[in-house]
Amino acid sequence: xxxxxSENLINLQSEANIDQGYKFNWFDWFCLWYPPGWLIxxxxxxxxxxxxxxxxxxxxxxxxxxxxxxxxxxxSRWLRLGCRSPRTEVEEFNPNYQQAFRQEILAPIVQHxxxxxxxxxxxxxxxxxxxxxxxxxGMSFPWDFISLGYLLGETRGWVxxxxxxxxxFEHPWMVWWLPPKWSQVLGAVRAELSDFEAAVAQGKILxxxxxxxxxxxxxxxxxxxxxxxDVSFLQLSDRYHIPILPVVCIGSxxxxxxxxxxxxxxxxxxxxxxxxxxLMFALILFPSMGVWAMRTSLRYFIQPVEKDFGIVAQxxxxxxxxxKQFQERLQFRLSELLNKNLRVVE
Numbered sequence: 468x469x470x471x472x473s474e475n476l477i478n479l480q481s482e483a484n485i486d487q488g489y490k491f492n493w494f495d496w497f498c499l500w501y502p503p504g505w506l507i508x509x510x511x512x513x514x515x516x517x518x519x520x521x522x523x524x525x526x527x528x529x530x531x532x533x534x535x536x537x538x539x540x541x542x543s544r545w546l547r548l549g550c551r552s553p554r555t556e557v558e559e560f561n562p563n564y565q566q567a568f569r570q571e572i573l574a575p576i577v578q579h580x581x582x583x584x585x586x587x588x589x590x591x592x593x594x595x596x597x598x599x600x601x602x603x604x605g606m607s608f609p610w611d612f613i614s615l616g617y618l619l620g621e622t623r624g625w626v627x628x629x630x631x632x633x634x635x636f637e638h639p640w641m642v643w644w645l646p647p648k649w650s651q652v653l654g655a656v657r658a659e660l661s662d663f664e665a666a667v668a669q670g671k672i673l674x675x676x677x678x679x680x681x682x683x684x685x686x687x688x689x690x691x692x693x694x695x696x697d698v699s700f701l702q703l704s705d706r707y708h709i710p711i712l713p714v715v716c717i718g719s720x721x722x723x724x725x726x727x728x729x730x731x732x733x734x735x736x737x738x739x740x741x742x743x744x745x746l747m748f749a750l751i752l753f754p755s756m757g758v759w760a761m762r763t764s765l766r767y768f769i770q771p772v773e774k775d776f777g778i779v780a781q782x783x784x785x786x787x788x789x790x791k792q793f794q795e796r797l798q799f800r801l802s803e804l805l806n807k808n809l810r811v812v813e
Contacts, residue, residue, distance in 0.1 A: 489515045489571040499575060503531050506644060506755040512572050513646035516564055521553040522646065531755040538754070541643070552639075555647045560654045562626055568653060573617040576610075581718075583614040583765045585622055590769040592710070595625060596670035597772070598700050600793075601714040602693055602801060603676035605722030606683045606742040607760040609635075612674050614765050615714065619672070628666060629674040631655040644757060660699055667703045675700050677790070686727045687744075690720040691805060693798045696790040698783075705777045713770035713793075715801050722760040768804060770797075 489512055498504025507528045514522050527543055530536035545551075577583040585591075599619070605611055609629065616627035635641060635650050636657060646652070656666045656673065666673055676682055681694035704711050726742040750756050777789065 489567065491571060491575055496575075499580060501532065502749070502759040503537075503753040503755045505759040506757070507531055508572060508576075509649075509758060510646060512568060513649070516567065517646070519646065521548055531753070534752040544643075552642055553647060555637075555642060559648070559651050560628075561652050562654075565626065565653050569617050569620055573613065577614045577617045577765075580762055581610060581614050581760075581765045582763075583618050583767070585618050585767050585769060587769045588622060590712075590771050591619075591623060592712070592772055593623070595672040596667070596707075597672055597710050597712050598667070598704055599627070599672065599674050599712045599714055600677050600700060600797075601674065601716055601767070602691075602719070602797060603678055603682040604685075604690065604716075604719040605760065606686065606726045606728065607723040608758045609683075610722055610760050611716050611719035611765060612676070615716070615767055616674055618767065625672045626654065627674050628654045628656050628671045630658050630663060630666075630676070632658050632680055640757065644755075663699060664703055667707050667709055677794070684728050687720070687725050688727070691801060693794050693801065696794045698786040698790045701777070701786055701789055701793070708776055711773045711793075713773065713797055713800075715768040715770065715797060715804060716765060717768070717801075717804055718763045718765045721763040724761060768800070770800065 495508060495511070498508045507523075510523050511528075513519065523540070523544060524547070527540035530540035530543070544553075599615070601612070601615060603609070603611060609631070612629045616629060619625045619627050631650055635655065636648075641650070656662050656671075658679070663673075677696035677700060678694045679697055685692065685694055700711065703709065723742055723744060723746065725746075726744040729743045746761075773793075777785070
């Protein structure tokens with residue numbers, strides 16, 4: 468584990484550099500519009516605020532940008548670390564760093580690349596706590612949720628905490644690709660009932676996908692078809708009287724189009740999904756594109772808040788019926804918005 472003096476040094480450097488800020492320069496703009504450079508963006512920003520000798524170096528960044536160069540960069544880093552994995556013991560949720568990341572990295576990505584927009588903002592409550600329930604798709608890095616968190620922060624000043632699948636915390640892909648404990652530092656909550664319940668009890672604003680990984684895993688052939696909803700968010704909403712804010716996202720299915728989920732490979736790699744599409748040929752040459760997604764227009768339609776709390780000790784059958792009814796309402800609104808958009812295009 469990292470020792471306490473080193474951890475204090477990291478925190479002091481983080482606080483000092485937050486005062487200085489990170490300047491989005493010409494190289495960052497190049498990385499934004501050159502897909503293999505997205506991994507560089509996320510790591511460069513982290514290293515501006517943290518002393519991270521185990522992180523990627525400049526030579527390795529440059530190797531990311533050439534076909535097959537990532538493999539050389541990986542070997543270079545592995546040898547530099549003494550043939551071991553990067554250290555992961557750094558810190559937990561850091562609201563100061565989350566704010567800096569949102570303003571300095573997410574802002575240009577969401578505004579200029581994903582063109583994120585909140586619609587029907589009059590339905591947004593003035594404050595939390597709240598469970599934001601949204602359709603989740605794209606079979607890629609969860610940019611639909613990350614972008615929504617950014618937009619809610621800009622509109623209401625909320626610090627949103629996405630509920631994330633366990634592999635986004637300790638999978639080897641995350642340990643090597645991204646900064647140490649990146650998900651935790653940015654406020655993600657593990658998608659386990661105990662962690663979910665603790666976050667609700669603390670009054671946090673949570674971004675939740677009722678479909679779980681079934682949403683992005685369903686593939687291109689079932690785009691905009693909502694999958695079975697879990698019931699845990701209804702249970703916790705009832706128990707703590709936390710309102711649910713339904714959100715419909717249009718555009719998320721285009722984050723990684725034409726995909727199918729290769730189930731056997733997904734099980735072998737222990738990833739939440741394993742997308743196979745024409746874009747995967749580029750990913751083989753440029754593995755650093757693993758955090759990238761296709762350019763799209765992410766539009767979020769805020770629905771009226773739901774405060775119809777049920778009895779805490781409701782039977783499982785009743786909860787499933789409520790979850791199904793919630794899914795049907797969201798599906799109806801999603802289909803309605805899609806049909807409206809198609810008529811506008813025609």
